[in-house]
Amino acid sequence: NAGVTQTPKFRVLKTGQSMTLLCAQDMNHEYMYWYRQDPGMGLRLIHYSVGEGTTAKGEVPDGYNVSRLKKQNFLLGLESAAPSQTSVYFCASSHGQGRAFFGQGTRLTVV
Amino acid sequence: QQQVKQSPQSLIVQKGGIPIINCAYENTAFDYFPWYQQFPGKGPALLIAIRPDVSEKKEGRFTISFNKSAKQFSLHIMDSQPGDSATYFCAASMGSSNTGKLIFGQGTTLQVKP
Numbered sequence: 194n195a196g197v198t199q200t201p202k203f204r205v206l207k208t209g210q211s212m213t214l215l216c217a218q219d220m221n222h223e224y225m226y227w228y229r230q231d232p233g234m235g236l237r238l239i240h241y242s243v244g245e246g247t248t249a250k251g252e253v254p255d256g257y258n259v260s261r262l263k264k265q266n267f268l269l270g271l272e273s274a275a276p277s278q279t280s281v282y283f284c285a286s287s288h289g290q291g292r293a294f295f296g297q298g299t300r301l302t303v304v
Numbered sequence: 305q306q307q308v309k310q311s312p313q314s315l316i317v318q319k320g321g322i323p324i325i326n327c328a329y330e331n332t333a334f335d336y337f338p339w340y341q342q343f344p345g346k347g348p349a350l351l352i353a354i355r356p357d358v359s360e361k362k363e364g365r366f367t368i369s370f371n372k373s374a375k376q377f378s379l380h381i382m383d384s385q386p387g388d389s390a391t392y393f394c395a396a397s398m399g400s401s402n403t404g405k406l407i408f409g410q411g412t413t414l415q416v417k418p
Contacts (some may be wrong), residue, residue: 197347224403224404226404226405226406228408233313233410233411234410235308235310235393235408235409235410235411236348236393236406236408237408238405238406238407241403241404241405243402243403243404249403251405283347283348285347285406287404288404289402289403289404291336291404292338292350292353293338293350293404293406295340295347295348295349296347297345297346297347298345298346298347
């Protein structure tokens with residue numbers, strides 16, 4: 194049972210480049226989330242999904258897009274990366290209110 | 305808008321000490337309050353959680369104290385060990401929203417010295 198798997202684990206982008214972060218969960222969870230973690234700011238919700246085919250904005254959605262075409266996958270896209278998007282990104286999944294399971298994180302640096 | 309405020313930002317204790325981390329929330333609709341533990345290079349993992357119908361919950365050496373009227377809750381780690389050195393996050397969510405969204409505090413970095 195792998196839980197929540199994030200790909201890639203590390204990435205360096207140049208300003209203006211695009212990329213997609215992949216999150217996969219094998220727990221049949223309906224709910225999935227993308228957070229970013231920055232020093233002194235905790236984890237902030239970027240986008241989330243309450244089921245296959247649905248997405249919604251979180252606290253800090255600007256500059257990001259997401260898609261949930263399959264229940265087990267949740268993709269986070271950066272269309273034109275900016276240095277302010279340098280962060281550690283975490284994907285999480287849950288059955289709803291209750292325990293959320295987090296992936297190992299993706300450390301992204303935008304130069 | 306920071307709906308969950310956590311303090312202190314960092315904490316150093318000796319082995320065997322009882323570190324206490326505090327959180328305060330604003331939204332009275334929150335009805336689930338978990339604590340997450342994060343080791344360097346890893347994702348957060350659920351440590352312990354409480355709902356507002358109880359004032360205290362214990363799991364092993366970890367205790368949550370909850371004060372509904374003050375809108376505050378805290379994590380106590382009894383007999384702390386060097387292996388407890390990690391970053392701790394409090395969080396809150398609303399069951400009525402049917403989204404499971406967690407609002408996190410800023411985090412506390414705990415160091416337990418041998």
